[in-house]
Amino acid sequence: MTTSSPKLFSETIQPHSLLDVKNLNKNFAGFQAIDGVNFHLFPRERHAIIGPNGAGKTTFFNLLTGHLQPTSGQVLYKGHSLRQLAPHNIVRLGLARSFQLINIYPRMTVFQNIQVAVIARNKKHFSFFKSANSLFQRESEELLELVTLVEEREVIAGELAYGKQKQLELAISLASNPEVLLLDEPTAGMSTSETNEAISLIKEISSARSLTLLFTEHDMGVVFGIADQISVLHHGKIVATGSPEEVRNNTTVKNIYLGDGATDGQS
Amino acid sequence: MTDPIDRAGIILCLISLATLILIPAVGSNYLVDVTTEILIYSLFALSLNVIIGYSGNVSFGHAAYFAIGGYTNAILLTTYAWPLVASLLASITVTMFITGIVAYFCTRLTDIYFAMLTLAFSMLVWAIAFKWRSVTGGDDGFVGITIPEILDQRINFYYFTVLVVVFSTWILWLICHSAFARSLLAVRENPTRAGFVGINTRLMRWWAFVVAGTFAGLAGALFAMLHRGMYVESAFWTQSATVLIMTLLGGMFSFFGPAIGAATLFLLERITNEYTEYWPTVLGLILIVILLFLPDGLVGLVTKIRNYWTREH
Numbered sequence: 001m002t003t004s005s006p007k008l009f010s011e012t013i014q015p016h017s018l019l020d021v022k023n024l025n026k027n028f029a030g031f032q033a034i035d036g037v038n039f040h041l042f043p044r045e046r047h048a049i050i051g052p053n054g055a056g057k058t059t060f061f062n063l064l065t066g067h068l069q070p071t072s073g074q075v076l077y078k079g080h081s082l083r084q085l086a087p088h089n090i091v092r093l094g095l096a097r098s099f100q101l102i103n104i105y106p107r108m109t110v111f112q113n114i115q116v117a118v119i120a121r122n123k124k125h126f127s128f129f130k131s132a133n134s135l136f137q138r139e140s141e142e143l144l145e146l147v148t149l150v151e152e153r154e155v156i157a158g159e160l161a162y163g164k165q166k167q168l169e170l171a172i173s174l175a176s177n178p179e180v181l182l183l184d185e186p187t188a189g190m191s192t193s194e195t196n197e198a199i200s201l202i203k204e205i206s207s208a209r210s211l212t213l214l215f216t217e218h219d220m221g222v223v224f225g226i227a228d229q230i231s232v233l234h235h236g237k238i239v240a241t242g243s244p245e246e247v248r249n250n251t252t253v254k255n256i257y258l259g260d261g262a263t264d265g266q267s
Numbered sequence: 268m269t270d271p272i273d274r275a276g277i278i279l280c281l282i283s284l285a286t287l288i289l290i291p292a293v294g295s296n297y298l299v300d301v302t303t304e305i306l307i308y309s310l311f312a313l314s315l316n317v318i319i320g321y322s323g324n325v326s327f328g329h330a331a332y333f334a335i336g337g338y339t340n341a342i343l344l345t346t347y348a349w350p351l352v353a354s355l356l357a358s359i360t361v362t363m364f365i366t367g368i369v370a371y372f373c374t375r376l377t378d379i380y381f382a383m384l385t386l387a388f389s390m391l392v393w394a395i396a397f398k399w400r401s402v403t404g405g406d407d408g409f410v411g412i413t414i415p416e417i418l419d420q421r422i423n424f425y426y427f428t429v430l431v432v433v434f435s436t437w438i439l440w441l442i443c444h445s446a447f448a449r450s451l452l453a454v455r456e457n458p459t460r461a462g463f464v465g466i467n468t469r470l471m472r473w474w475a476f477v478v479a480g481t482f483a484g485l486a487g488a489l490f491a492m493l494h495r496g497m498y499v500e501s502a503f504w505t506q507s508a509t510v511l512i513m514t515l516l517g518g519m520f521s522f523f524g525p526a527i528g529a530a531t532l533f534l535l536e537r538i539t540n541e542y543t544e545y546w547p548t549v550l551g552l553i554l555i556v557i558l559l560f561l562p563d564g565l566v567g568l569v570t571k572i573r574n575y576w577t578r579e580h
Contacts, residue, residue: 096463103463120450127445127447130445
C-alpha cells in the first residue's frame with residue numbers, strides 16, 4: 001500500500017514527459033553512433049541537442065522519428081512506442097519534423113506545398129472528387145502569413161531563395177498542427193540575417209502555438225537564442241542536460257568544445 | 268500539371284465535343300472508325316497517366332489491364348450472353364479487383380523495380396490469355412463477340428463510345444484535380460516529406476494504380492466490342508510500350524496530353540503505313556525526338572510556343 005505513494009508524489013511535482021528515450025543504441029556496422037542514450041522531453045520545452053560534428057545529432061533525430069530503426073532501446077511518445085510506426089502514423093500522433101537538407105515539393109507552388117500538409121491533416125487526401133484548388137485556402141494562407149511567405153504564394157517552391165525554402169519547410173511542419181516539433185538544424189546554410197529572422201520566427205511561433213520544440217543545431221547563437229533546455233551529445237552519449245546557463249558553465253562541455261586547445265569556431 | 272480550367276480550356280473542350288458529335292454527319296465511315304479507335308486509345312493513355320504523370324511511377328505493363336477488361340467483356344457478352352451494361356460493369360469490377368492485387372505487390376517497390384514488376388505481371392496475363400485456349404481462344408484470339416444489335420450500327424457504336432469515353436474522361440478529370448491528386452503529386456515530388464505530413468505514401472500509390480488499371484479495363488472492354496474480338500497482342504508488352512509512348516508524346520505533365528498523344532501517334536501510324544512498311548523505324552525516330560527535344564510532349568511544346576508568342580507581342 002505504501003509503495004504507491006512515492007510514485008503519486010513524483011507525478012504531482014513533475015509534469016508528464018512527452019517524449020521518452022530509454023537506453024537507445026544505434027550501431028552502424030560496428031560504429032556506435034548512439035550509445036545508451038536516456039532522454040526526456042517535457043511539454044512547452046524548447047530543447048536543443050548540441051554537440052560537435054559527428055556527435056550523432058542527426059542519427060538521434062532520425063531514430064526519434066522512425067527514419068532509422070534503433071539497434072536496441074525504446075522511443076516512447078506519450079507512452080506509445082514509435083518503433084515500427086510509419087512516418088504518417090507518427091505525424092498523426094502529434095509529432096512533426098523538418099529536415100536538415102531542404103525537403104519540400106520543388107515543382108509545386110509555395111501555396112500547394114503547404115496546402116498538401118493541411119489536406120493530409122484533415123484526412124482529405126483520399127477524397128477523389130473534392131476539387132483541390134480552393135480546398136483549405138484560408139488555413140493555408142494563414143500559415144503563409146505566419147512564415148511571411150504571402151508574396152511568394154504562387155512561386156514554384158524550387159525557385160525560392162534558400163532561406164525562404166527553410167521557412168516554407170517550417171510552415172509545412174506546422175501545417176500538421178503538431179504538439180511536438182522536431183527541427184533538424186533549422187538555420188543550416190542560412191546567412192546571418194536569415195538566421196536572426198529564423199530565430200525570432202521560431203520563438204514567436206512556438207510560443208504562439210504552445211509548441212514543444214526539440215532541435216539540433218551547431219550554431220551556438222541560435223541555440224542560446226531559442227533554447228531553454230540544452231542537452232549535449234558527444235560520441236553518441238548525452239554528457240550534460242540543463243538550462244543554457246548550466247550547460248555554459250559545465251566543465252565537461254567546456255572540455256568538449258574547447259578541449260585540446262581547439263577553438264569553438266561556430267559560437 | 269494543375270491546369271485550372273480557364274475560359275480558353277472550356278471553349279476548347281466544347282469545340283472538341285462538338286467536333287466529335289458532328290463527325291458522323293460530315294465524315295466517311297473510315298473517319299468514324301478511326302475516331303472510335305482514337306477515343307478508346309485516348310482513354311487508355313489518360314488512364315496510364317494517373318500512374319506516370321501523377322504518381323511518378325513508370326508502368327511497363329499497362330496493357331495487362333486493358334486486356335483483362337477486354338477479355339472479361341468478350342467472355343461475359345458472348346460465352347455467357349450477359350446484357351451489355353452488366354457485362355461492362357463486371358469487366359470494370361474484375362479489372363479493378365485484379366489491379367488491386369497486382370498493385371499491392373508493385374507499390375512495395377519504386378523506380379525501375381516497380382517498372383519491371385509491372386512488366387512481369389503483364390507477361391503473366393499475356394501467358395494466361397495465350398494458353399487458356401478454351402476460354403480466351405489462345406493465339407487465334409477471341410473472335411465473334413456478340414454485341415447488342417443496336418450497337419451493330421457503326422454510328423450508334425460511335426456515339427456509344429463517345430458517351431463512355433467523355434464520361435470516363437470527366438471522372439478522371441475530377442480525380443486528377445482532387446485533393447487526392449494534389450496529395451499524390453506531393454508523394455511523387457517528395458515521398459519522405461509527404462510521409463512526414465501524414466500521408467500514407469504507399470496507399471496513395473496503390474489507389475493511383477487501381478484507378479489507372481480500372482479505366483484501362485474499360486478502354487479494353489470498348490476495344491473488344493469495336494473489333495468484335497480480343498487478341499493476345501493486346502496483352503503483349505509492345506502494347507504497353509505503345510500506350511507509354513502515346514502518353515509521353517502528348518505530355519505527361521498535362522491532363523489532356525496523353526489523349527493528344529494517342530490521337531497523334533495513331534494517325535501517324537495509319538499515315539505511315541500508307542507509304543512504307545517501316546513504321547517501327549518512324550516510331551523509333553519519334554521516340555528519340557520526344558526524349559531529346561520534347562520532355563513535356565506536344566502540350567509542353569505548345570506551351571513553349573505560346574509563351575514565346577506572348578513575350579514577342
